[in-house]
Amino acid sequence: xxxxxxxxLSFVLLAAILPPLILFIGKFFRPSFPHEGKLTTYExxxxxxxxxxxxxxxxxxxxxxxxxVFDVEVALLFxxxxxxxxxxxxxxPAISQVFxxxxxFLGVLFVGLVYEWKTGDIDWVRDAVDRREHLETLExxxxx
Amino acid sequence: MSLAEFLxxxxxxxxxxxxxxxxxxxxxxxxxxxxxxxxxMPVGGFCTYLERKVAADFQERIGPNRVGPLGLLQFFSxxxxxFLKEDSISKNADRWIxxxxxxxxxxxxxxxxxxxxxxxxxxxxxxxxxxxxxxxxGSLVSLGVLLGxxxxxxxxxxxxxxxxxxxxxxxxxxxxxxxxxxxxICGSMNMHTLVAQQAWPTAGGEGHFWNVFHNPFxxxxxxxxxxxxxxxxxxxxxxxPEAESELVSGxxxxxxxxxxxxxxxxxxxxxxxxxxxxxxxxxxxxxVPFFNLQSINLGLSIGELDLSPLIQSVLMIGVFLFKVxxxxxxxxxxxxxxxxxxxxxLMNLCWKYLIPISFFNLIGVAIWTWAFSGRSxxxxxxxxxxxx
Amino acid sequence: xxxxxxFVAFCFLLGGAAAFFTAFHPNILYAAISxxxxxxxxxxxxxxxxxxxxxxxxxxxxxxxxxxxxxxxxMMSEDIYKRRFFExxxxxxxxxxxAALVFGGLAxxxxxxxxxxxxxxxxxxxxRAMGWALVGPYALVFQYVVVLLAGLIGAVIIxxxxxxxxxxxxxxxxx
Numbered sequence: 005x006x007x008x009x010x011x012x013l014s015f016v017l018l019a020a021i022l023p024p025l026i027l028f029i030g031k032f033f034r035p036s037f038p039h040e041g042k043l044t045t046y047e048x049x050x051x052x053x054x055x056x057x058x059x060x061x062x063x064x065x066x067x068x069x070x071x072x073v074f075d076v077e078v079a080l081l082f083x084x085x086x087x088x089x090x091x092x093x094x095x096x097p098a099i100s101q102v103f104x105x106x107x108x109f110l111g112v113l114f115v116g117l118v119y120e121w122k123t124g125d126i127d128w129v130r131d132a133v134d135r136r137e138h139l140e141t142l143e144x145x146x147x148x
Numbered sequence: 149m150s151l152a153e154f155l156x157x158x159x160x161x162x163x164x165x166x167x168x169x170x171x172x173x174x175x176x177x178x179x180x181x182x183x184x185x186x187x188x189m190p191v192g193g194f195c196t197y198l199e200r201k202v203a204a205d206f207q208e209r210i211g212p213n214r215v216g217p218l219g220l221l222q223f224f225s226x227x228x229x230x231f232l233k234e235d236s237i238s239k240n241a242d243r244w245i246x247x248x249x250x251x252x253x254x255x256x257x258x259x260x261x262x263x264x265x266x267x268x269x270x271x272x273x274x275x276x277x278x279x280x281x282x283x284x285x286g287s288l289v290s291l292g293v294l295l296g297x298x299x300x301x302x303x304x305x306x307x308x309x310x311x312x313x314x315x316x317x318x319x320x321x322x323x324x325x326x327x328x329x330x331x332x333i334c335g336s337m338n339m340h341t342l343v344a345q346q347a348w349p350t351a352g353g354e355g356h357f358w359n360v361f362h363n364p365f366x367x368x369x370x371x372x373x374x375x376x377x378x379x380x381x382x383x384x385x386x387x388x389p390e391a392e393s394e395l396v397s398g399x400x401x402x403x404x405x406x407x408x409x410x411x412x413x414x415x416x417x418x419x420x421x422x423x424x425x426x427x428x429x430x431x432x433x434x435x436v437p438f439f440n441l442q443s444i445n446l447g448l449s450i451g452e453l454d455l456s457p458l459i460q461s462v463l464m465i466g467v468f469l470f471k472v473x474x475x476x477x478x479x480x481x482x483x484x485x486x487x488x489x490x491x492x493x494l495m496n497l498c499w500k501y502l503i504p505i506s507f508f509n510l511i512g513v514a515i516w517t518w519a520f521s522g523r524s525x526x527x528x529x530x531x532x533x534x535x536x
Numbered sequence: 537x538x539x540x541x542x543f544v545a546f547c548f549l550l551g552g553a554a555a556f557f558t559a560f561h562p563n564i565l566y567a568a569i570s571x572x573x574x575x576x577x578x579x580x581x582x583x584x585x586x587x588x589x590x591x592x593x594x595x596x597x598x599x600x601x602x603x604x605x606x607x608x609x610x611m612m613s614e615d616i617y618k619r620r621f622f623e624x625x626x627x628x629x630x631x632x633x634x635a636a637l638v639f640g641g642l643a644x645x646x647x648x649x650x651x652x653x654x655x656x657x658x659x660x661x662x663x664r665a666m667g668w669a670l671v672g673p674y675a676l677v678f679q680y681v682v683v684l685l686a687g688l689i690g691a692v693i694i695x696x697x698x699x700x701x702x703x704x705x706x707x708x709x710x711x
Binding site for chain 1: 678
């Protein structure tokens with residue numbers, strides 16, 4: 005089995021070495037005439053305004069966090085669902101174990117997804133929830 | 149059997165000539181060189197040409213037809229052009245990360261070719277966790293895109309890279325769940341087992357033909373897998389990270405010449421990779437109906453070395469690549485047919501549509517497998533009609 | 537010195553160097569990125585020990601998940617490119633203490649363990665055994681996903697945009 009890992013590793017290493025190798029070999033064939041205009045960043049023909057390292061909206065971070073939990077779930081379900089056929093053939097308590105546990109697992113995370121949906125955390129633009137709350141506040145304000 | 153083992157059959161001749169055979173490490177590297185440098189890179193380059201021809205066809209024009217017969221050498225000359233272009237890096241770009249990012253993307257998309265079963269005797273690495281390994285390397289691509297975009301000192305690159313990373317990362321989940329349902333049916337993550345299980349009954353298979361026709365949920369799963377794979381590769385309709393009109397060129401704005409060529413190559417390699425995996429786990433890999441390719445035995449052999457695996461492999465690779473090319477053509481077809489999704493539509497599609505649908509599909513597949521003891525629609529129909 | 541031994545040695549070196557950079561590099565982004573090296577080295581070590589599923593899971597979860605979260609968090613902090621941390625030696629006291637405690641504990645466990653290796657282990661695929669363990673004796677660990685979900689909800693509540701009303705009335709274009 006270690007031989008197969010070695011095969012996989014040689015694929016990954018070769019793939020990782022290719023870009024620096026290609027660029028290095030090309031260094032001897034490429035021209036190199038650095039010029040002020042070529043070295044500035046591209047901003048559709050204008051000079052760049054401000055630093056490129058702007059602060060970002062944290063919707064990216066929210067998506068990344070929600071992804072993380074689902075990623076762990078998918079990764080952990082792989083070995084469990086591999087046993088499904090085997091557990092069916094064994095029958096009896098084994099299959100109900102696998103079934104019940106993996107569905108409980110999926111169910112818990114699905115509830116989490118529904119919660120995120122309802123509170124608007126997975127909306128890219130917090131449209132629905134914000135609109136609703138904005139309208140509610142307006143109603144409260146006008147009904148005084 | 150892995151490709152390295154297959155190639156080590158040459159040790160039979162080398163042992164005759166030199167006394168000892170070569171170590172397996174040599175065949176390991178040789179197999180990587182063959183699959184990556186002689187298959188993935190040329191075919192990836194050829195896909196750039198093919199895409200232009202397909203685009204031309206859909207837009208009723210001719211496309212490249214000057215370089216070589218029918219313009220077939222166009223990708224070759226494009227490659228040479230990109231190789232010879234000046235590599236101008238902007239002053240404020242972060243040198244180390246800028247050079248490191250393409251390696252991550254290439255390692256992610258090319259390294260996963262080790263899990264593709266080209267024939268019954270040729271797979272890069274016959275891992276027990278084959279499909280899981282392919283998914284693990286796919287997650288490196290998002291990191292490479294993000295780092296590459298950050299290191300080029302460009303606001304548009306950064307926006308494109310952030311969106312790209314968020315998109316690739318979100319669509320890994322429906323992809324994983326679609327693969328999970330295949331594993332539920334087959335009971336193994338090994339790519340050879342996944343393919344061998346889809347054999348025709350006369351070829352020793354279980355009789356459920358291709359996994360995509362196993363049960364109604366699997367058909368939906370195939371479409372979920374295909375959609376998620378399109379999003380993973382940043383192809384239209386999900387090509388917002390490299391949106392040509394919106395973000396200049398997205399995350400690869402500041403990469404010029406061969407660096408851009410590497411990103412474009414790894415994008416096509418990703419498309420081919422996902423098409424290969426979809427063929428292997430959904431469309432029956434190298435199986436053809438009614439015929440068992442593994443039974444071809446012309447009795448050819450050189451001394452004690454049996455040549456029938458080689459002959460069988462040639463046919464199997466042919467069948468496999470035919471199915472892969474159909475899928476790649478569909479990917480290219482979609483590029484010139486569907487408009488691009490806006491970023492919030494894209495995220496909505498993933499989190500509010502694909503993930504719930506794939507969840508319920510997984511549960512449906514599990515219930516079907518339990519209720520019918522793993523038999524497929526065709527098997528049940530056959531049993532009903534008394535065929536077997 | 538087989539190839540596997542060379543690989544393990546390389547993983548140790550890579551992991552150690554990357555961990556050193558993660559802990560001590562003044563630029564926080566470089567520190568987060570050298571974490572890639574250390575996590576990939578750990579995945580390599582898992583592979584060299586025959587734990588195939590664990591190595592791939594390390595790549596998916598840590599490198600493809602947690603590192604993305606860390607990088608997004610780092611990239612969204614203000615002025616990260618200009619700020620230099622670690623000013624003054626007083627900031628080293630507690631981390632050194634904690635690291636010394638952890639090192640002491642690990643050293644004691646390592647030295648007390650029984651390291652007699654009889655024969656070279658014949659590596660077997662681990663995914664199936666892991667599956668049976670997760671639905672059998674370790675089923676409660678498997679269900680700890682509830683704790684993970686609680687963490688997720690907490691993080692998401694903390695990370696929510698602060699002023700929702702202003703965002704809606706501004707109606708700015710999305711990023």
